Amino acid sequence: MSNSGEIWVIGEQRRGRLEEVSLELLSKGTALSQSMGVTLSAVLLGDEVEEVARELVFHGAEKIYLLEDARLRYYQSEAYARLLAGVIKEHEPQIVLIGATEIGKELAPRVAAKLRTGLTAYCIDLYVGEVGDAPHLIHVVPGWGGNLVMHIICPQRRPQVVTVKPGVLPKAVRDESRKGKIIKVRPDVRDKDFSRIETVEVVEESPKAKSVESADVVVCGGWGMNALGDFSKVQELADILGGVVAGTRPAMDKGWVDEARMIGQSGKTVSPGLFVSLGASGAMHYTTGFMGSKVVLAVDQNPQAPIFHVADVGIVGDLSEVIPCLIEELKKGA
Amino acid sequence: MGLEILVCIKQVPHPDHFSEIRLDVGSGRIIREGIPAIINPLDRNALEEGLRIKERFSGKVTVISMGPPQAQKALEEALAMGVDRGILLCDMAFAGADTLATANTLFYAIRKLGKFDIIYCGNETVDSGTAQVGPQLAELLDIPQVSSVQEVTFSDEKTLEVKRALEHGYMKVRLKLPALLCVNRDINRTRLPTVQSIMEVAQKEMIIWEARDIEAPPESIGLKGSPTCAVGVYEHKTGRRREVMQGSTEEKVQGAVARLKELGAI
Numbered sequence: 001m002s003n004s005g006e007i008w009v010i011g012e013q014r015r016g017r018l019e020e021v022s023l024e025l026l027s028k029g030t031a032l033s034q035s036m037g038v039t040l041s042a043v044l045l046g047d048e049v050e051e052v053a054r055e056l057v058f059h060g061a062e063k064i065y066l067l068e069d070a071r072l073r074y075y076q077s078e079a080y081a082r083l084l085a086g087v088i089k090e091h092e093p094q095i096v097l098i099g100a101t102e103i104g105k106e107l108a109p110r111v112a113a114k115l116r117t118g119l120t121a122y123c124i125d126l127y128v129g130e131v132g133d134a135p136h137l138i139h140v141v142p143g144w145g146g147n148l149v150m151h152i153i154c155p156q157r158r159p160q161v162v163t164v165k166p167g168v169l170p171k172a173v174r175d176e177s178r179k180g181k182i183i184k185v186r187p188d189v190r191d192k193d194f195s196r197i198e199t200v201e202v203v204e205e206s207p208k209a210k211s212v213e214s215a216d217v218v219v220c221g222g223w224g225m226n227a228l229g230d231f232s233k234v235q236e237l238a239d240i241l242g243g244v245v246a247g248t249r250p251a252m253d254k255g256w257v258d259e260a261r262m263i264g265q266s267g268k269t270v271s272p273g274l275f276v277s278l279g280a281s282g283a284m285h286y287t288t289g290f291m292g293s294k295v296v297l298a299v300d301q302n303p304q305a306p307i308f309h310v311a312d313v314g315i316v317g318d319l320s321e322v323i324p325c326l327i328e329e330l331k332k333g334a
Numbered sequence: 335m336g337l338e339i340l341v342c343i344k345q346v347p348h349p350d351h352f353s354e355i356r357l358d359v360g361s362g363r364i365i366r367e368g369i370p371a372i373i374n375p376l377d378r379n380a381l382e383e384g385l386r387i388k389e390r391f392s393g394k395v396t397v398i399s400m401g402p403p404q405a406q407k408a409l410e411e412a413l414a415m416g417v418d419r420g421i422l423l424c425d426m427a428f429a430g431a432d433t434l435a436t437a438n439t440l441f442y443a444i445r446k447l448g449k450f451d452i453i454y455c456g457n458e459t460v461d462s463g464t465a466q467v468g469p470q471l472a473e474l475l476d477i478p479q480v481s482s483v484q485e486v487t488f489s490d491e492k493t494l495e496v497k498r499a500l501e502h503g504y505m506k507v508r509l510k511l512p513a514l515l516c517v518n519r520d521i522n523r524t525r526l527p528t529v530q531s532i533m534e535v536a537q538k539e540m541i542i543w544e545a546r547d548i549e550a551p552p553e554s555i556g557l558k559g560s561p562t563c564a565v566g567v568y569e570h571k572t573g574r575r576r577e578v579m580q581g582s583t584e585e586k587v588q589g590a591v592a593r594l595k596e597l598g599a600i
Binding site for chain 1: 349350352355364432433434437458460462463464465466467468469470472473474477478479480481483488495498499500501502503504505506507508509510513560562563564565566567568569574575576577578579583584585587588590591593594596597598599600
């Protein structure tokens with residue numbers, strides 16, 4: 001660790017809108033920069049995205065390196081990786097934080113490999129701690145489906161690059177009175193950046209219902225919902241609680257929920273105020289997807305199910321009895 | 335002519351047994367003895383894709399893996415699916431590698447093998463699941479790469495258009511071979527070996543290379559070549575209340591709702 005070299009957050013925008021994870025990175029980046037006494041900066045690539053850059057300032061970035069070009073409108077694999085590696089080499093930040101989105105997961109290894117530096121994937125926390133006698137940035141990552149937690153450091157090479165799992169860290173608070181410096185970097189975009197690989201089309205539906213990551217209550221059904229024949233009770237419960245429906249991998253395989261609502265290691269990570277798990281036994285690759293929830297309620301018929309080890313409140317019982325009863329009870333209170 | 339196709343795979347512990355993986359608190363080592371090993375599920379999709387491309391354009395499919403001697407079993411399984419040749423990179427000098435050192439090891443092996451038109455990887459493994467080795471390897475090889483590939487369309491033998499998944503949609507990417515693609519599970523349905531293909535395994539080429547065989551500089555592989563290192567492994571403490579309600583269904587439900595109210599969750 002050192003007190004020279006900035007901390008960088010790579011801002012990710014799609015169609016001029018910041019990804020939520022960028023705001024999560026800024027909250028962690030702010031905490032780290034204050035404890036280390038260094039500047040927190042952000043980098044943003046895109047086309048006419050100065051508004052977005054200002055949002056990064058409002059959320060805590062003191063300096064923005066802004067790279068704008070019409071051809072950077074969408075994520076472009078080689079152009080983004082080369083330009084990003086270029087600004088990193090020029091300004092030598094000591095830490096680079098990237099959101100582990102679909103795009104971040106491709107861009108980060110490309111950039112880190114260009115710089116021949118260390119990269120840690122899917123961090124759930126970062127803090128400065130002592131290893132041996134020296135302070136290091138500790139990268140906390142879940143291992144083995146969330147069964148174990150590993151601490152990783154990058155002792156020598158700089159910058160150290162980490163990706164952070166979306167939906168785990170709190171978002172930075174927006175404050176329009178914050179001032180920051182926007183530094184316009186003229187990107188030298190070359191034809192060659194697009195000759196071997198080029199993004200030709202981006203199709204992103206805005207999710208029809210509220211996304212599972214942003215919901216304050218998530219009601220998640222598993223294989224055990226088979227006993228009720230379908231997912232309608234999960235929806236009913238979610239409606240009463242003002243929450244959204246999600247599912248486990250078996251529930252997705254059944255066609256009850258789409259991939260955007262699958263909770264778990266290979267799906268979404270959520271940290272709502274209340275997570276309700278219905279008819280899921282609690283395999284590690286599922287439970288890792290909601291470990292950040294404030295309160296967890298689990299319902300399953302098997303008293304031995306590991307889900308009860310990761311729940312605050314548990315109900316063992318037949319789902320076809322418990323769920324209707326739960327719905328009635330909640331209606332009373334409403 | 336045909337295509338030179340390479341598939342990178344990893345042998346991993348079976349995910350159904352992850353909860354049996356324990357930590358030896360004294361040594362800090364992970365205990366995984368007795369846990370069955372399988373080909374990483376998405377790597378099967380990568381193998382399947384490689385075989386399909388060969389069937390379409392003709393060519394040769396090579397499978398490569400870095401791992402302990404028992405990883406040869408995973409390579410034999412790939413040969414039984416129809417792959418032509420297996421390469422195991424096996425040396426204590428490779429041990430302790432992070433993703434960059436792993437990518438380096440694969441890079442030196444590939445340099446020794448010669449040119450490939452297309453390289454397939456599974457998008458991520460079920461064990462460490464970083465999804466990093468594929469793009470890092472592509473960078474070292476200086477070839478284009480796409481992650482989360484769910485559909486591949488060949489415009490001709492040298493140009494592809496791939497559909498890659500985004501959180502709420504997809505992206506279409508055009509790229510020229512040679513290239514590296516990291517595939518997800520939507521791309522295909524994997525095949526099972528046939529009796530015929532299993533019988534043919536014994537005749538197929540299986541190469542085992544050590545670090546000196548691939549002329550990998552010692553400082554770029556294994557623990558030494560890893561910029562990152564693990565300094566601690568801990569059991570994950572959830573800090574949950576673990577309170578299971580008692581009584582009749584009504585009593586359990588009422589108790590649960592009361593508790594959720596106390597906790598401010600509803």
